[in-house]
Amino acid sequence: MKLFSIAIHGGAGTILKSEMTADKEAAYKESLREALRIGYDILKSGGTSLDAVEEAVKSMEDSPLFNAGKGSVFNSEGRHEMEAAIMCGQTLEAGAVAGIRSVKNPVALSRKVIDNSEFVFLSGDKAEEFAKENALPIEDETYFYDAFRYQQWQEVKGSDKAQLDHTVKKDRKFGTVGAVALDQFGNVAAATSTGGLTNKKFGRIGDTPIIGAGTYANNKTCAVSCTGYGEYFIRAVTAYDVSAQMEYSNKSLQESCDSVVLDKMVKLGGEGGLIAIDAKGNVVLSFNSEGMYRAWANSKEDTLNVAIYKD
Amino acid sequence: MKLFSIAIHGGAGTILKSEMTADKEAAYKESLREALRIGYDILKSGGTSLDAVEEAVKSMEDSPLFNAGKGSVFNSEGRHEMEAAIMCGQTLEAGAVAGIRSVKNPVALSRKVIDNSEFVFLSGDKAEEFAKENALPIEDETYFYDAFRYQQWQEVKGSDKAQLDHTVKKDRKFGTVGAVALDQFGNVAAATSTGGLTNKKFGRIGDTPIIGAGTYANNKTCAVSCTGYGEYFIRAVTAYDVSAQMEYSNKSLQESCDSVVLDKMVKLGGEGGLIAIDAKGNVVLSFNSEGMYRAWANSKEDTLNVAIYKD
Numbered sequence: 001m002k003l004f005s006i007a008i009h010g011g012a013g014t015i016l017k018s019e020m021t022a023d024k025e026a027a028y029k030e031s032l033r034e035a036l037r038i039g040y041d042i043l044k045s046g047g048t049s050l051d052a053v054e055e056a057v058k059s060m061e062d063s064p065l066f067n068a069g070k071g072s073v074f075n076s077e078g079r080h081e082m083e084a085a086i087m088c089g090q091t092l093e094a095g096a097v098a099g100i101r102s103v104k105n106p107v108a109l110s111r112k113v114i115d116n117s118e119f120v121f122l123s124g125d126k127a128e129e130f131a132k133e134n135a136l137p138i139e140d141e142t143y144f145y146d147a148f149r150y151q152q153w154q155e156v157k158g159s160d161k162a163q164l165d166h167t168v169k170k171d172r173k174f175g176t177v178g179a180v181a182l183d184q185f186g187n188v189a190a191a192t193s194t195g196g197l198t199n200k201k202f203g204r205i206g207d208t209p210i211i212g213a214g215t216y217a218n219n220k221t222c223a224v225s226c227t228g229y230g231e232y233f234i235r236a237v238t239a240y241d242v243s244a245q246m247e248y249s250n251k252s253l254q255e256s257c258d259s260v261v262l263d264k265m266v267k268l269g270g271e272g273g274l275i276a277i278d279a280k281g282n283v284v285l286s287f288n289s290e291g292m293y294r295a296w297a298n299s300k301e302d303t304l305n306v307a308i309y310k311d
Numbered sequence: 312m313k314l315f316s317i318a319i320h321g322g323a324g325t326i327l328k329s330e331m332t333a334d335k336e337a338a339y340k341e342s343l344r345e346a347l348r349i350g351y352d353i354l355k356s357g358g359t360s361l362d363a364v365e366e367a368v369k370s371m372e373d374s375p376l377f378n379a380g381k382g383s384v385f386n387s388e389g390r391h392e393m394e395a396a397i398m399c400g401q402t403l404e405a406g407a408v409a410g411i412r413s414v415k416n417p418v419a420l421s422r423k424v425i426d427n428s429e430f431v432f433l434s435g436d437k438a439e440e441f442a443k444e445n446a447l448p449i450e451d452e453t454y455f456y457d458a459f460r461y462q463q464w465q466e467v468k469g470s471d472k473a474q475l476d477h478t479v480k481k482d483r484k485f486g487t488v489g490a491v492a493l494d495q496f497g498n499v500a501a502a503t504s505t506g507g508l509t510n511k512k513f514g515r516i517g518d519t520p521i522i523g524a525g526t527y528a529n530n531k532t533c534a535v536s537c538t539g540y541g542e543y544f545i546r547a548v549t550a551y552d553v554s555a556q557m558e559y560s561n562k563s564l565q566e567s568c569d570s571v572v573l574d575k576m577v578k579l580g581g582e583g584g585l586i587a588i589d590a591k592g593n594v595v596l597s598f599n600s601e602g603m604y605r606a607w608a609n610s611k612e613d614t615l616n617v618a619i620y621k622d
Contacts, residue, residue, distance in 0.1 A: 092546045092579065099434060099514070120542045121521075123514035124410060124435050130513040202441040203410070203434035210432075212523045212548035231431045235403045237523035240548040241555070248559030268403065 002184040003299055004043040005281035008036050008056050010066045010293030011175040012227045012273035015308060028065055028293055029306045035059035036295040036304055039179055044299070049181040049189035049223070050088050050111070057084070057107040057191045060177040064146050066293075067175020069105055072144055072195025074153035080144045082106045082195050083209040086114065089188035089217035089279075096209035099124040104137040107193045110209070112136065121209065149198075156199045174289075176208055178215070178225025180277040188223035188277055190215050190239075196230075206230030212240035219279055221246040222253055227292065228265075228272010236260070236268055242276055253278040257286040313495040314610055315354040316592035319347050319367050321377045321604030322486040323538045323584035326619060339376055339604055340617045346370035347606040347615055350490060355610070360492040360500035360534070361399050361422070368395070368418040368502045371488040375457050377604075378486020380416055383455055383506025385464035391455045393417045393506050394520040397425065400499035400528035400590075407520035410435040415448040418504045421520070423447065432520065460509075467510045485600075487519055489526070489536025491588040499534035499588055501526050501550075507541075517541030523551035530590055532557040533564055538603065539576075539583010547571070547579055553587055564589040568597040 010032055039056030043049070061069025072080045084106035085096035095113030098121070100106045112134045113122055122130055132138065178192040192215045194208045207214035207230035214230065216239035217223035224239040233239075238260055245256040257276050265272070266288055273287025275294065285294045285307075295306040321343055350367030354360070372380025383391045395417035396407035406424030409432070411417045423445045424433055433441055443449065489503040503526045505519045518525035518541035525541065527550035528534035535550040544550075549571055556567040568587050576583070577599055584598025586605065596605045596618075606617040 087546075094546050098516075117513070118542070119511075119513065119515045120545045121516040123516050126512065126514035200430075201437065202428070202430065203437035204430045205409075205432040205434050210521055210523070211545050212521070212551060216548070231429070234431045234522050235398075235405050237527070237548065237551040240523060240551055244552070244555035245559055248556055 001299060003281045004182055004184050005277055005283055005298035006036065006039045006043060006052055006056065006179065006181040007275040007277060007283045007285060007296035008032065008039065008179040008294065009225065009227055009275045010060055010177050012287045012289045012292035013174045014289060015291035017309065025308065028308065031060065031063045031065050032293060032295040032306050033304055036297055039181060040297050040304065043181060043183050046184055048185070049183035049187050050086065052181040052183065053179040053189045053191035054086060054107055054111050056179040057177055057193050058105045061105050061107060061193055066177045067195045068177045068193040070144060071146060071149065073149050073175070073198040076199050076201035078153065080195060082193070083206060084110045084193035085209045085211060085215040086110045086191040087189065087211060087215055087217040088114065089219040089223050092218060094120050094211045096121040096211060097123065097127050098205045098209045099203060100127060102128060102138045102140065103131045104139045107191050108136055120211065152198050174227045174229065174272050176227035178227060178275060180223040180225050180275050182277050182279060182281050186219070186279055188217050188219055188279060190217040190223035190225045192225045207233035207238070210234055212237050214239060216240045216243055218243055222276050222278045224274055224276045226272065226274040229270055232265065232268055232270030233272065236265060236270065238265065238274065253282050253284050257284040261286040261288055312610060314592045315493055315495050316588055316594055316609035317347065317350045317354060317363055317367065317490065317492040318586040318588060318594045318596060318607035319343065319350065319490040319605065320536065320538055320586045321371055321488050323598045323600045323603035324485045325600060326602035328620065336619065339619065342371065342374045342376050343604060343606040343617050344615055347608055350492060351608050351615065354492060354494050357495055359496070360494040360498050361397065363492040363494065364490040364500045364502035365397060365418055365422050367490040368488055368504050369416045372416050372418060372504055377488045378506045379488045379504040381455060382457060382460065384460050384509040387510050387512035389464065391506060393504070394517060395421045395504035396520045396522060396526040397421045397502040398500065398522060398526055398528040399425065400530040400534050403529060405431050405522045407432040407522060408434065408438050409516045409520045410514060411438060413439060413449050413451065414442045415450045418502050419447055431522065463509050485538045485540065485583050487538040489538060489586060491534040491536050491586050493588050493590060493592050497530070497590055499528050499530055499590060501528040501534035501536045503536045518544035518549070521545055523548050525550060527551045527554055529554050533587050533589045535585055535587045537583065537585040540581055543576065543579055543581030544583065547575060547581065549576065549585065564593050564595050568595040572597040572599055
C-alpha cells in the first residue's frame with residue numbers, strides 16, 4: 001500500500017479553555033474524529049483525495065458544531081449564505097460556490113461544478129438552480145436553524161458590525177471547516193466550507209471560495225485549506241502563497257506555512273490558520289490564534305490525532 | 312517631477328484584421344487614447360495611482376465598445392451581471408464586486424468597498440444596496456442595452472454554451488477592461504472591470520473580481536490586470552503568480568509575465584493576456600492571443616501609445 005495522508009480543520013481562533021466544558025470538548029473531538037475517519041477510510045480503500053476531502057468536509061457540514069452547512073451562522077437578514085470550494089492538485093480543476101442558502105452540502109455543490117460545469121465559480125440563487133439540476137439535497141430554513149447561532153446573531157443584530165463566529169465576548173472563533181489529503185495515486189486535493197461571518201451584509205464573500213485565497217491544490221507543491229478573518233486571506237492570496245514559496249523559493253511545506261501564517265499574515269494584521277499537505281504526505285497545521293479545531297492521520301502511523309489548543 | 316507610468320487594456324483575443332474596418336479601428340483607438348489620457352493626467356498632476364486606474368477604467372466602462380459597464384454582454388436571461396476589482400499596492404487594500412446589474416460604474420463601486428466597507432468582496436443585489444448607500448449612479452436596463460451585444464446573445468441564446476465576447480465566428484475577443492499605474496509617490500495600483508461571458512448562467516463569477524486571479528497590486532513587486540478566459544486565470548491564480556515569481560524567484564517583470572502568459576497559461580490551455588507595471592515604472596503588455604486592445608504612457612517619454620495587434 002502506498003503512502004496516504006489527510007488533515008482536517010474545524011476553524012481557528014481564540015478558543016478559551018475557561019469557556020470549554022468537558023462535554024463540549026468531547027463533542028468537538030468526536031465530530032472531528034468522525035470526519036477524519038470518513039476521509040481516511042476512503043484513502044485507505046484506494047479512493048481519491050478529491051473524494052476524501054469532499055466527504056470529510058460534508059461530515060463537518062452536517063454537524064451543528066461547525067460554522068458550515070447545518071451549523072452556519074446568520075447574516076444581517078437572519079438568513080444563511082454559505083460558501084465552499086474544492087480543488088484537485090492533479091488537474092488543477094476547481095469548483096467554488098458563494099451565496100448558497102438551501103443546499104445541504106455546499107462542498108458537494110462545488111464538486112459538481114468541477115464535474116458538470118464549464119465554469120469554476122457559481123453564486124447566489126442561480127447557483128442553486130445548478131444544484132437542483134444536479135439533484136443535490138436541498139433543505140429549508142428550519143434545517144439550518146440553530147438556537148446557539150440564532151443567539152449569536154441576536155447579540156449583534158441591527159448593528160453595523162459583522163462578527164466572526166464567536167461564542168462569548170473574548171472567544172473569537174473562525175468557524176470555517178476544511179480538509180486536505182494525499183491519496184495513494186500521489187494526488188493532493190483541498191476543500192473548504194463556511195457560513196461566513198455572523199451579521200454579514202451586502203452579499204459579502206469571504207476567502208473560502210476564492211481559489212488561491214482560502215483553498216488551493218497543486219501536485220507540484222501542496223494542498224491548502226484556510227480558516228480565519230477572510231478579508232486578510234483574500235488580500236494576502238494566502239493558500240497560493242504557500243504553494244508559490246515552495247515552487248519559487250524551494251522552501252519546505254513547513255517553512256512556507258510558517259512564513260505565511262506566522263510572519264506575513266501577522267504583519268498584515270490577520271488572524272487564523274491553515275492546514276496543508278504536500279505530495280510526500282507531510283502535514284502542517286499552522287495557526288497564529290489561540291487554537292484550531294484539527295485532526296490528522298497518515299498511513300505510516302495509522303492513528304487518528306485530534307487537537308484543539310496549542311501544544 | 313518624479314517618474315510615473317500607466318497602461319490600460321480593453322480586452323484580448325482573436326481580433327481579425329479582416330473584420331476590422333478603418334472606422335471601427337479608429338473608434339477603438341480613440342476610446343483607448345481617451346481613457347489613457349484621463350489616467351495619465353491624474354498622475355501628471357500628482358494624483359494617486361488608485362485614482363488613475365479607477366478613472367481610466369470608468370472611461371472604458373462608459374464606452375459601448377468594451378465589454379464592461381455600458382457595453383456589457385447579456386447573460387443567459389438577457390440581463391447584465393458585471394464584475395470589477397481594484398487594489399492598492401501600498402496598503403494591499405482591495406475592493407471587489409460581482410453580480411452587479413444596475414451600477415453605472417462597477418469599478419467605482421469596488422473603490423467604495425475599499426473606502427467605506429470592512430469587507431473586500433461584495434456580490435449580487437445586496438451589493439447594489441451598498442452602492443445606493445454610497446450614492447453611486449444607478450442606471451436602468453435601457454442604459455446597458457446595446458444592439459450589437461443583443462445580437463451576440465441572440466446567436467447563442469437557448470444553448471448551453473456561454474461565449475466569450477466575440478463579434479463573429481472566428482473573432483474571439485475577451486472584452487474585459489483594466490488599468491495599472493505607478494504614481495509619483497512610488498505606489499502602484501490595478502483595476503479591472505467586465506461584463507463577463509455572453510450567455511453565462513448560474514451566477515457565474517470570472518477572474519476579474521478575484522484578488523490574485525484577475526487583479527493584484529503590491530508595491531514590493533507589481534500591479535497586474537488580466538483579460539482572457541477567466542476560468543483558467545482563476546485556476547492559475549494568474550495575477551498573483553506574476554508577483555510571486557518576482558518576489559520569490561527574483562525575476563524581472565518581463566520574465567515573470569512571459570512565464571505566466573506565454574508558458575504556464577498556454578500549457579493549461581488558457582488564452583488571453585495581461586498588463587503589468589512595477590515600482591520602477593516598467594510596463595509589460597503580454598498576450599498569447601492574436602491581439603489585445605492596449606495603450607500605455609510614461610513620464611519619461613510623455614507620449615501616448617495605442618496598439619491592437621501584435622507588433
